[in-house]
Amino acid sequence: MSSTKTHYRKVFKSDHLGVADLEDLIESKRNLIFTITHVKQEIGVRVAGKKGNFNIAYFKEKIKPLVLNAGNSKIMKGFANGSVFVEDWGGITIQLYIDPTASYGGAITGGVRINPNAPKKAQELQPNTQAWTNALVAYKRDGNFEAVFKRMSISEENQKKMIEEAASVS
Numbered sequence: 001m002s003s004t005k006t007h008y009r010k011v012f013k014s015d016h017l018g019v020a021d022l023e024d025l026i027e028s029k030r031n032l033i034f035t036i037t038h039v040k041q042e043i044g045v046r047v048a049g050k051k052g053n054f055n056i057a058y059f060k061e062k063i064k065p066l067v068l069n070a071g072n073s074k075i076m077k078g079f080a081n082g083s084v085f086v087e088d089w090g091g092i093t094i095q096l097y098i099d100p101t102a103s104y105g106g107a108i109t110g111g112v113r114i115n116p117n118a119p120k121k122a123q124e125l126q127p128n129t130q131a132w133t134n135a136l137v138a139y140k141r142d143g144n145f146e147a148v149f150k151r152m153s154i155s156e157e158n159q160k161k162m163i164e165e166a167a168s169v170s
Contacts, residue, residue: 016047016056017064019110022098025063029146031153032096033119035060039068039076039086048104055086062156066096066112075114095119125154127161140166 055068095115102111138147
C-alpha cells in the first residue's frame with residue numbers, strides 16, 4: 001500500500017506546498033480547494049534550497065503555505081478583480097493541481113499550479129440535515145469520510161462531531 005511508502009521528495013522537508021504534498025492529498029481523496037487567508041511578501045526566505053524574496057500564500061485549511069510563482073500570481077490577480085496588490089488576495093478560494101510539465105532550473109520537475117477557473121465550492125455539511133444523516137450512514141459503513149468528501153465539504157469540528165455520533169449510535 002502506498003501509504004506505507006515514502007515519496008522521494010519528502011526527504012527535502014520543504015516548509016512550502018509541493019507536488020509530494022498534493023499527491024498525498026489526492027491519495028487520501030482530499031479536495032484540492034483551499035481558501036487563502038493572506039499573502040505576504042517575504043524577504044530573504046529559503047525556498048527550494050535558495051534564499052530569495054517570495055510571495056507566499058497562507059491558507060485557512062491546515063496545509064503548508066504556497067509560494068506563488070509568476071504564473072500563479074497572474075491567476076491570483078485575475079481572481080482579485082485585477083488587483084496587483086498581494087494584500088487584496090486574502091479570502092480568495094482556489095483549486096490546486098499538479099502540472100507535470102512544470103520546470104525548475106531547466107529541468108521538468110512538475111509543479112503546483114492554481115486552476116485558472118474559479119472552483120465550485122462544495123456545500124458545507126451541516127448537522128441535523130438529511131445530508132448529515134446520509135453522510136453518517138456512509139461514514140459508519142466506510143469508516144472514513146471519502147464518500148462525504150466527494151459530495152460535500154465538512155469542517156474538522158463537524159468531522160469530530162460525526163465520529164462521536166457514529167460511536168454513540170449503533
